[in-house]
Amino acid sequence: MSPLEQTDPQVFRIIADEMERQERRLELIASENFASRAVMEAQGSVLTNKYAEGYPGRRYYGGCVHMDVVENLARLRAQQLFGADHVNVQPHSGTQANMAVYFSVMKPGDTYLGMDLRHGGHLSMGHPKNFSGMIYHVVPYSVRSEDHRIDYDQVRDLARKHRPRMIIAGASAYPRIIHYDIFADIAREVDAILMTDVAHIAGLIVADRHPSPVPHADFVTTTTHKTLRGPRGGMVLCRGEYGPALDSCIFPGMQGGPLMHVIAAKAVALAEAATPEFRSYQDQVVRNAKALANALLEEGFTLVSGGTDNHLILVDLTDKGITGMEAQETLERACITVNKNSIPFDPLPPTKASGIRIGTPAVTTRSMGEDEMRLIGSFMSKVLTNPTDERIISAVGKDVTDLCSRFPLYVQH
Ligand SMILES: *Cc1c(COP(=O)(O)O)cnc(C)c1O
Numbered sequence: 001m002s003p004l005e006q007t008d009p010q011v012f013r014i015i016a017d018e019m020e021r022q023e024r025r026l027e028l029i030a031s032e033n034f035a036s037r038a039v040m041e042a043q044g045s046v047l048t049n050k051y052a053e054g055y056p057g058r059r060y061y062g063g064c065v066h067m068d069v070v071e072n073l074a075r076l077r078a079q080q081l082f083g084a085d086h087v088n089v090q091p092h093s094g095t096q097a098n099m100a101v102y103f104s105v106m107k108p109g110d111t112y113l114g115m116d117l118r119h120g121g122h123l124s125m126g127h128p129k130n131f132s133g134m135i136y137h138v139v140p141y142s143v144r145s146e147d148h149r150i151d152y153d154q155v156r157d158l159a160r161k162h163r164p165r166m167i168i169a170g171a172s173a174y175p176r177i178i179h180y181d182i183f184a185d186i187a188r189e190v191d192a193i194l195m196t197d198v199a200h201i202a203g204l205i206v207a208d209r210h211p212s213p214v215p216h217a218d219f220v221t222t223t224t225h226k227t228l229r230g231p232r233g234g235m236v237l238c239r240g241e242y243g244p245a246l247d248s249c250i251f252p253g254m255q256g257g258p259l260m261h262v263i264a265a266k267a268v269a270l271a272e273a274a275t276p277e278f279r280s281y282q283d284q285v286v287r288n289a290k291a292l293a294n295a296l297l298e299e300g301f302t303l304v305s306g307g308t309d310n311h312l313i314l315v316d317l318t319d320k321g322i323t324g325m326e327a328q329e330t331l332e333r334a335c336i337t338v339n340k341n342s343i344p345f346d347p348l349p350p351t352k353a354s355g356i357r358i359g360t361p362a363v364t365t366r367s368m369g370e371d372e373m374r375l376i377g378s379f380m381s382k383v384l385t386n387p388t389d390e391r392i393i394s395a396v397g398k399d400v401t402d403l404c405s406r407f408p409l410y411v412q413h
Contacts, residue, residue: 023409024401025335026376030312030359031172031200033229034366034409036272039265043231047261055247070264077270078235081206083214086243088236089266090250090258094199094223097234098124099131101219103249104242105166105193108135112166113158113192115150116140119344120171120314122197139164143174143344148305150174152182159190169213170197170221173341173357175308177210184216195219201310203227203361206273207282210310218242227285227311227361229278230269231262281364285311288360291370295377304343304355312359316343322387324353330387331356335400336379366407375403 005012022034035043047070053060056068056075071089078087091097106112114132115121119142123130126138139162144151159167169183180196187194196213202222204210213220220237224230238246251258272278286309293307296315304314317327324340331338341357348354363372379396386392 019410023411024404025337026379026400026404027362028336028338028358028360028376030357030361031223031226032359033226033361035225035229035231035265035269037410038272039229039231039268042268043261043265045261045264047264048259050260051257052260053251053257055251067260070260070267071258074263074267074270077267077274078237081270081274082212082220082237084220084237085240086238086246088238088243088246088250089263090255091221091234091236092255092259092262093232094122094197094221094234095124095130096250096254097221097223097236098122098195098197099254100236100246100250101195101221101238102132102136102166103253104245105219106136109137110165111137111139111162112168113139113141113155113162113164114168115171115174116142118342118346118350119143120174122170122172122199125168125170125197143305145345148344149176150178152179152186155183156186156189159186159192163190164192166193166195168195168197169217170195170199172200173312173314175303175305175310175312175314177309178213180211180213180216193218195221197221199223200226200312203229203273203278203282204286204310207279209282209286219246224266224269227282228269228273229361229365230273231265233259233262233266235266284369285360285364287370288364288368288373289313291373292358292360292377295374296380299377299381301381311361312357314341314343315356315358316354317356317384318343318347318354320384322384323348324355325351326387327356327384330383330393331380334379334383334393334396335404336376336383336396363407366404366409368403368407372403372407375399 051061052064052067056072074089075087114125124132126133141155167187194217196217201210205212225232289308289311293313302316328340338356338358340353341355342350342353343355346354
């Protein structure tokens, strides 16, 4: 019996149930992934016991000798992997990484440009109930109606008109390449700070599957748990000149003690991300997304922007007579996990939404390839064209479980 099973059989059971859910179901949520055993071992270690407020060499507590080594290691690995001047690995999440940048360069009431949340922007880019929408004046930019690409002309016009303190390039639901060079050009013209948020595509960037923003941006924020496949957390890279202000905004500005066990796990994930295996993994993520997009197109689905350049696909369900919420619930009954998502110019509120967002990072981690993507496309089509046929849905659910059992996740290693 494990210590957890002995002390708290209830929580032990919940974790075992969740493990089984992850093993047996198809995870198509674009922001999710499966961290390695090595990452989880570091995260589940005695480092959780240590207070290390401050930074390496400048801690407020004694006994930080090993904490300094591990935080420096994480910083150095991130610096080398991304080619950045300065790195802070302490943000507890992607949203806090963004908050740290906002706090270091803006005052309350300042204006910034961010991607419209209904067009793919993230909550932390100006949602009215998020700090990013409450404290600052947000000017949203959008995608073009004809091709669903970012409307760079509109970004330039808005920048000239509003003279923002900062421009943010980054999204949570944008299936195409983001042209950081154009954003940098616009930011330079209006003398704005350029922040890029690569939370979704950080893994693609380090494997050269997406252009890097590092040469163009003043700040780059990211999560460490999406395509980067590390522990749940955040990170900020920036030009050297912003380093001291950024660091003091994170501690003591926003956070107390850093999560040293998570920082150790970030170091492990960053080492994994520097390997040739990680590059081929990201290659396969992108190939799988294209294969799944093509399969869905052949099944008659409409895709926002007509396809994908990265790891994610936005399916427009308006011509299928089913909302995003209904699609999410129906697929769930067939053991397929996705999330409902607004599509550009969506007539429905975000709680219903006209689309679903799907991604290939998680299924690719369990070694599925293009053949399996075609299969998944046909599963989704069967379910979404027969959303009230329980017989079909449970037959697909059985096929999904069989497929997953051929690609074991944690049970074997
Ligand atoms: C996921 C995401 C975040 C925030 O990550 P959390 O760790 O959930 O706070 C920030 N920005 C973008 C673009 C994201 O996709």
